[in-house]
Amino acid sequence: MKSAGTSPGWGGRNDRDGKGCRLTIKEVSEQYGITQDTLRYYERAGMIPRVTRSASGHRDYQPEDLAWVELAKCLRGAGLTVEAIVDYVRLYQQGAETVPARLELLRRQREALLDQRRQIEAALARLDHKIRWHQDQAAGSGGT
Amino acid sequence: MKSAGTSPGWGGRNDRDGKGCRLTIKEVSEQYGITQDTLRYYERAGMIPRVTRSASGHRDYQPEDLAWVELAKCLRGAGLTVEAIVDYVRLYQQGAETVPARLELLRRQREALLDQRRQIEAALARLDHKIRWHQDQAAGSGGT
DNA sequence: ATACTATTTGGAGTCAACTTAAGGTCAAGC
DNA sequence: GCTTGACCTTAAGTTGACTCCAAATAGTAT
Numbered sequence: 001m002k003s004a005g006t007s008p009g010w011g012g013r014n015d016r017d018g019k020g021c022r023l024t025i026k027e028v029s030e031q032y033g034i035t036q037d038t039l040r041y042y043e044r045a046g047m048i049p050r051v052t053r054s055a056s057g058h059r060d061y062q063p064e065d066l067a068w069v070e071l072a073k074c075l076r077g078a079g080l081t082v083e084a085i086v087d088y089v090r091l092y093q094q095g096a097e098t099v100p101a102r103l104e105l106l107r108r109q110r111e112a113l114l115d116q117r118r119q120i121e122a123a124l125a126r127l128d129h130k131i132r133w134h135q136d137q138a139a140g141s142g143g144t
Numbered sequence: 145m146k147s148a149g150t151s152p153g154w155g156g157r158n159d160r161d162g163k164g165c166r167l168t169i170k171e172v173s174e175q176y177g178i179t180q181d182t183l184r185y186y187e188r189a190g191m192i193p194r195v196t197r198s199a200s201g202h203r204d205y206q207p208e209d210l211a212w213v214e215l216a217k218c219l220r221g222a223g224l225t226v227e228a229i230v231d232y233v234r235l236y237q238q239g240a241e242t243v244p245a246r247l248e249l250l251r252r253q254r255e256a257l258l259d260q261r262r263q264i265e266a267a268l269a270r271l272d273h274k275i276r277w278h279q280d281q282a283a284g285s286g287g288t
Numbered sequence: 289a290t291a292c293t294a295t296t297t298g299g300a301g302t303c304a305a306c307t308t309a310a311g312g313t314c315a316a317g318c
Numbered sequence: 319g320c321t322t323g324a325c326c327t328t329a330a331g332t333t334g335a336c337t338c339c340a341a342a343t344a345g346t347a348t
Contacts (some may be wrong), residue, residue: 026295
């Protein structure tokens with residue numbers, strides 16, 4: 001229900017030549033739950049390719065840019081390092097010859113995630129065990 | 145294989161009164177794959193209760209101490225913050241009245257881990273998808 | 289034209305979790 | 319009795335990933 005185009009200051013600036021669907025950094029920030037500072041940081045660090053700019057130099061996120069933002073968010077959320085994501089983007093930008101290198105990178109990161117998942121399972125098992133024990137304690141202390 | 149008691153300087157110091165099974169910081173470090181510095185840091189930070197000392201002030205890890213070390217390693221490995229673990233240990237040391245508080249802490253951390261696992265699943269799905277795509281590219285580029 | 293707000297850049301600051309350094313103690317071997 | 323090596327403590331330094339700040343510019347509303 002917020003859609004675009006009715007707030008003062010910036011509203012209606014979008015879609016100025018009928019192409020529709022470009023977003024300001026503020027909009028992207030709100031839609032993805034990433035602060036504007038972090039979006040700029042991701043770009044500066046090279047975690048996403050340079051975002052399209054308007055004539056005046058403002059970021060003007062297009063679908064392709066959004067896809068990169070979403071990928072970056074997903075991978076960082078899972079714990080990939082900024083460095084790994086930067087490496088992937090750099091390879092991607094170097095063209096098709098880097099497909100094998102990218103593949104290797106992707107596989108290594110996949111292994112790291114599988115490992116991380118194993119560690120989480122182990123910790124979950126321990127927490128569940130402890131939770132049960134503490135529940136029993138809490139229940140037991142009320143009796144007699 | 146290595147067991148304890150044959151190296152110079154410290155060897156044979158263990159088990160000096162027939163109790164057996166106490167470990168130096170070096171041994172713990174090797175067995176758990178945690179550096180000595182990190183072991184000291186964990187203790188100083190309160191992630192594990194104060195470790196038993198020998199008469200001369202050296203750490204002398206006993207089974208109970210080891211259990212704490214292992215718990216700390218497991219939880220940190222899964223991503224719990226040092227702060228969360230410290231909080232748990234502090235509550236634990238305050239005795240049985242803190243059982244409800246501990247339970248709540250454990251449940252909150254469990255939720256965080258479940259969430260983290262979801263994020264990893266999502267990233268894994270994406271990586272797998274990309275890996276397949278890159279494999280196809282690599283395979284296709286060889287034909288004709 | 290002027291006020292106001294969103295955005296830009298570059299750079300400095302913060303925070304968590306270690307990690308390293310400096311200086312000192314202690315038991316064993318020569 | 320002196321050197322050696324593992325250990326101790328306290329404090330400072332490092333790293334990764336943001337997060338905040340200042341000064342300048344851009345677009346819109348009055």
